[in-house]
Amino acid sequence: MLLGIHARSFTACSRTLSITPSFRQRPLNLSRFHTGPSLHFRHSHRSLSSQSSSKDAASSEKPSESTKPGIISRFLPASIQASPGTLSSFRKIAALARPEKKPLLTAIGLLFVSSGVSMSIPFTIGKLIDFFSTTNPQIPLGLSTWQASGILLLLFTGGALANAGRSYLMRMSGQRIVARLRENTYAAALKQEVEFVERGEGDVVSRLSVDTSIVGESVTQNLSDGLRAVVMSSVGLAAMFYLSPNLTMLMLVIVPPVSLGAVFYGRYLRRLSNKTQEAMGEMTKVASESLSGFRTVQAYNAQPQEEGKFHERVQEVLTLAKKEAIASGIFFGSTGWSGNVTILGLLGYGGTLVSSGAITVGDLTSLLLYTVYVGSGLQMLTTFFTSIMRGIGAGARVFELLDRRPAIPTDSGVEIAPGRRGPVKFENIQFEYPSRRGVEILKDFSLEVNIGESVALVGQSGSGKSSIQSLLLRYYDPIRGKVTFDGQGLTASRILHKASSLTCFPDIREFSVRSWRNIIGIVPQDPVLFTGTIASNIAYGNPNATREQIELAARNANCEFIFGMPDGFDTKIGRLSLSGGQRQRLAIARALLKKPAILALDEATSSLDATSEHRVNDAIDKILRDRQTTCLIVAHRLSTIARAERIAVLEEGRIVETGTYRQLVNNPDSRFCQLMAAQLVATASETKTSPREDEEKPAQAENNN
Numbered sequence: 001m002l003l004g005i006h007a008r009s010f011t012a013c014s015r016t017l018s019i020t021p022s023f024r025q026r027p028l029n030l031s032r033f034h035t036g037p038s039l040h041f042r043h044s045h046r047s048l049s050s051q052s053s054s055k056d057a058a059s060s061e062k063p064s065e066s067t068k069p070g071i072i073s074r075f076l077p078a079s080i081q082a083s084p085g086t087l088s089s090f091r092k093i094a095a096l097a098r099p100e101k102k103p104l105l106t107a108i109g110l111l112f113v114s115s116g117v118s119m120s121i122p123f124t125i126g127k128l129i130d131f132f133s134t135t136n137p138q139i140p141l142g143l144s145t146w147q148a149s150g151i152l153l154l155l156f157t158g159g160a161l162a163n164a165g166r167s168y169l170m171r172m173s174g175q176r177i178v179a180r181l182r183e184n185t186y187a188a189a190l191k192q193e194v195e196f197v198e199r200g201e202g203d204v205v206s207r208l209s210v211d212t213s214i215v216g217e218s219v220t221q222n223l224s225d226g227l228r229a230v231v232m233s234s235v236g237l238a239a240m241f242y243l244s245p246n247l248t249m250l251m252l253v254i255v256p257p258v259s260l261g262a263v264f265y266g267r268y269l270r271r272l273s274n275k276t277q278e279a280m281g282e283m284t285k286v287a288s289e290s291l292s293g294f295r296t297v298q299a300y301n302a303q304p305q306e307e308g309k310f311h312e313r314v315q316e317v318l319t320l321a322k323k324e325a326i327a328s329g330i331f332f333g334s335t336g337w338s339g340n341v342t343i344l345g346l347l348g349y350g351g352t353l354v355s356s357g358a359i360t361v362g363d364l365t366s367l368l369l370y371t372v373y374v375g376s377g378l379q380m381l382t383t384f385f386t387s388i389m390r391g392i393g394a395g396a397r398v399f400e401l402l403d404r405r406p407a408i409p410t411d412s413g414v415e416i417a418p419g420r421r422g423p424v425k426f427e428n429i430q431f432e433y434p435s436r437r438g439v440e441i442l443k444d445f446s447l448e449v450n451i452g453e454s455v456a457l458v459g460q461s462g463s464g465k466s467s468i469q470s471l472l473l474r475y476y477d478p479i480r481g482k483v484t485f486d487g488q489g490l491t492a493s494r495i496l497h498k499a500s501s502l503t504c505f506p507d508i509r510e511f512s513v514r515s516w517r518n519i520i521g522i523v524p525q526d527p528v529l530f531t532g533t534i535a536s537n538i539a540y541g542n543p544n545a546t547r548e549q550i551e552l553a554a555r556n557a558n559c560e561f562i563f564g565m566p567d568g569f570d571t572k573i574g575r576l577s578l579s580g581g582q583r584q585r586l587a588i589a590r591a592l593l594k595k596p597a598i599l600a601l602d603e604a605t606s607s608l609d610a611t612s613e614h615r616v617n618d619a620i621d622k623i624l625r626d627r628q629t630t631c632l633i634v635a636h637r638l639s640t641i642a643r644a645e646r647i648a649v650l651e652e653g654r655i656v657e658t659g660t661y662r663q664l665v666n667n668p669d670s671r672f673c674q675l676m677a678a679q680l681v682a683t684a685s686e687t688k689t690s691p692r693e694d695e696e697k698p699a700q701a702e703n704n705n
C-alpha cells in the first residue's frame with residue numbers, strides 16, 4: 001500500500017530501463033593480427049618515434065658516429081633511418097640473445113665448419129675434372145683414389161653433421177628467445193591499464209604472435225644466414241682471386257651494377273609489399289569484425305553484404321599482388337639474365353685463358369661455381385640486412401610494450417590486508433575518459449557509502465553510473481577529486497597522516513591496485529565466462545578456493561541450476577554456454593567467494609525471465625541483508641532499487657538527489673519519481689506489455705525491508 005500507484009508503474013518501467021552496454025567489454029583489436037613482415041616498418045616508425053625517450057631525444061640532436069647512416073640504413077625506409085631508437089632496439093635484441101650465448105656460439109662454430117666444407121666443393125669439383133681429364137693424374141699427398149674418396153666422404157659427412165647441429169641449436173635458441181619474449185610481453189600487457197588494452201592501442205595480439213617471432217628469427221636464423229652469406233662471399237671471392245685474378249676482376253666489373261639494380265628493385269618491391277600488407281590488414285579487419293558479430297550477421301541475413309565488403313578488400317589485395325607479381329617477374333628475370341650474361345662473359349674470356357694454357361678446365365669450372373656462390377652470398381646479404389631491419393622494427397614494437405609503464409601501476413603502493421572494511425567516499429570527482437578528453441562524464445560527484453551500506457545508483461542511460469564503478473575499481477583515475485577508503489587502522493592512513501592531525505581518509509591511489517581490487521567483488525552487467533568448468537569459473541582469481549567454499553558461494557548466489565547439470569560443478573562451459581540470468585548468478589558466486597569488503601554490482605539491463613530475475617534478486621537480497629559488504633549497485637530494475645538502503649539519483653554526472661526508497665517515492669516531485677515516470681512513458685510507447693507477476697516484487701521488497 002505504501003508504494004501505491006508508484007509501485008505498479010515503477011515495476012513496469014523498471015523492466016525497460018535498458019542501458020546500452022557501450023564501451024564496457026570491448027573485444028580485442030585483432031585486425032592487425034596478420035600484419036606481415038613488411039608492415040612492421042610502418043609500425044616501427046610509429047613505435048620508434050613514440051618510444052624515443054628523453055635520453056634518445058637528446059642523443060638524436062647530436063648524431064654520434066654510430067648513428068650515421070651506414071650500410072644497414074641503406075636498406076631502411078627513410079623514415080626510420082639513423083633513428084637512435086633503432087640502435088637501442090638493436091642493443092635490446094642483442095641482449096635477448098645473451099642467455100643463449102653458449103648454444104649460439106657453438107652454432108656459429110658449427111656454421112664455420114659446414115660453410116668451410118661447402119666452400120671446398122667447387123675447388124674439389126675443379127680438381128676432380130682435372131684429375132679425370134689428364135693422362136697422368138696426380139693426387140696430392142700421394143693418396144690412393146679410395147683414400148682420397150674416403151677423406152672427401154668423411155669431410156662431407158662432418159660438414160653435414162655440423163650443418164644439422166647448427167640448424168638445431170639455432171632453431172631451439174630462437175624458440176627459447178621467442179618463448180621468453182612472449183611470456184614477458186604478455187605479462188607486461190596484463191599490467192597495463194584497461195584503456196590501453198581495450199582501445200587496441202597496444203595491438204597486443206600481433207605483438208605477441210608476429211613481432212616476437214620476427215625478433216626471435218632475426219637473432220637466430222637471420223644471423224646464421226647472414227654469417228653464412230659473409231663466409232660464402234668472402235671465401236668465394238678469395239678463392240676466385242687465387243684461381244684467376246684476371247677473371248675475378250672481370251666479374252667484379254659486371255656484378256656491382258647488377259647488384260645496384262637489384263637494390264632498387266628490392267626497394268620498390270618492399271614498398272609494394274608494405275601496401276599489400278596494409279590491404280591485408282584491412283581485409284582481416286573486415287573478416288574479424290563480421291565473425292565476432294556472427295550472430296548479428298546471421299540474424300540480419302547479412303552474409304551477402306559481408307561477402308561484398310570482403311570481396312572489395314580481397315580485390316585491393318589482388319590488384320597490389322598483381323603489381324608485385326609483375327615487378328618481381330621483372331626483378332627475377334633481369335637478375336637471372338644478368339647472372340647468365342656474367343657466366344657467359346666469364347666462360348668466353350675463361351675459354352680463351354684455358355686455350356692459352358693460363359688456367360685449367362678444372363680451375364675455370366671451380367671459378368664459375370665460386371661466382372655462383374659469391375652471387376648468392378651477396379643476395380643473401382641483401383636479404384639479411386632487410387630481415388635484420390625487420391627484426392629491429394618488430395623489436396621496437398615489442399620493447400615499447402615491454403618497457404611501457406602503465407598509467408595505473410598494479411604493484412606499487414600500500415598493501416591492504418584482506419578483509420579490511422571501511423567506508424568508501426567519492427570526493428568532488430571530475431572525470432573524463434582518456435579517449436574523449438574534454439567530455440566531462442562526472443562533474444563534482446560526491447558520495448559516501450558506509451560500512452555494510454548498500455547504495456543504488458540510478459539515472460538515465462549514459463549518466464555515468466558504470467563510470468563510477470570503473471573509478472572505484474581503478475580502471476581509470478579521476479582528473480580532479482579522489483576516492484577514499486578508510487580501512488580502519490590501515491598502515492597507509494597512519495603513514496600518510498602521522499605528520500598532520502587531519503582525519504582525512506587515504507586516497508585509493510595510495511594503495512597497491514592489486515590489494516585494493518582484492519577486497520572488491522564485481523558483478524558486471526554482462527559477466528564474462530572463461531572456457532573451463534563451472535567450478536573454475538566461480539573460483540576465477542581465487543585458485544586456492546576449496547570445493548566446499550565454491551559450493552557455498554554457489555548456493556548463496558542461488559546457482560541451483562548447477563546441481564541439475566550432468567557433471568555438476570565439473571561441467572565444462574564456454575563463453576556463452578549459460579543464460580543471462582545464470583551468468584549473473586555465477587558472477588555473484590564468483591564475487592561472493594572473495595568475501596569482498598565492497599561489492600560493485602552492475603545490474604543486467606537485458607530483461608531476465610521472471611524466475612531468473614527473482615533468483616538473482618534473491619541472491620542480491622541475501623548479500624544486502626547480511627550487511628557485511630558495502631554495496632554500490634548500478635540498478636535498473638525497481639525490484640533491486642527498492643532493496644537498497646539508499647538511492648542516489650545521477651544526472652549528467654552529478655548526484656541530484658539521495659534518500660531512502662520510501663523518502664523518494666513518497667515525494668511525487670522527486671527527481672527519482674520523474675525519472676521513473678519518464679521511463680514508464682517510454683515503456684508504454686515502446687511495449688504494450690500487460691502487467692506481469694513481478695510487479696508485486698517491490699511490495700515484497702518493502703516487506704523485506
Ligand SMILES: Nc1ncnc2c1ncn2[C@@H]1O[C@H](COP(=O)(O)OP(=O)(O)OP(=O)(O)O)[C@@H](O)[C@H]1O
Nearest residue numbers: 019020023433436441460461462463464465466467
Ligand atoms: N571507455 C569509454 N570511453 C569513452 N567514453 C565512454 C567509455 N565508457 C563510457 N563512456 C561514455 O561515458 C558516458 C557514461 O557512460 P556510463 O557507461 O558510465 O553510463 P551509464 O549511466 O552506466 O549508462 P548505462 O546505464 O547505459 O550503462 C557515456 O556517454 C558513454 O558514452
